[in-house]
Amino acid sequence: MLQRIQTVWLFLATVALFSLLLFPYIQILNYKGSAMAIKASGVYEDMGGRVVQTQPFLLLTITTVILALMPFLIIFFYQNRKKQITICYLTILAILGYSFWLVQAAKQAADGIVLGANNYGIGLILPSLAILFIILAIRGIRNDEKLIKSADRLR
Secondary structure, X not given: OOOOHHHHHHHHHHHHHHHHHOOOOEEEEOOOXXXXXXEOOEEEEEEOOEXXXXXXXXXXXXXXHHHHHXXXXXXXXXXXXXXXXXXXXXXXXXXXXXXXXXXXXXXXXXXXXXXXXXXXXXXXXXXXXXXXXXXXXXXXXXXXXXXXXXXXXXX
């Protein structure tokens, strides 16, 4: 069952969540006039032409890695589709909570700077994209369940 479409969707969800470590979800100019990018791994500022991490988010980084591995691990529960679906729903809830945590970390790192639509980076849509991929995987898992039930009726 590893060759099914839900494997592709779950792998894409994993890639989307790991991409949070690469792409900033907020980009702002701070009060000093230098560019600042907020990623899941920390706050990065442009200092003298070099990008330097000024504030690490260690706990957020560890949570990002664990959360990104969850859809990948779901792939290997293909023999128990009900458990797969349950873990998918739990992963969606975890991503929603994680997204709230990202927003709170950005507000704290922005230090009173008002954020507008022009400050959002590509990392902002990645958790939503991961949730979409997991929902598509759930749909594929349910289709497999229906297929197996119909094959059992024919026996």
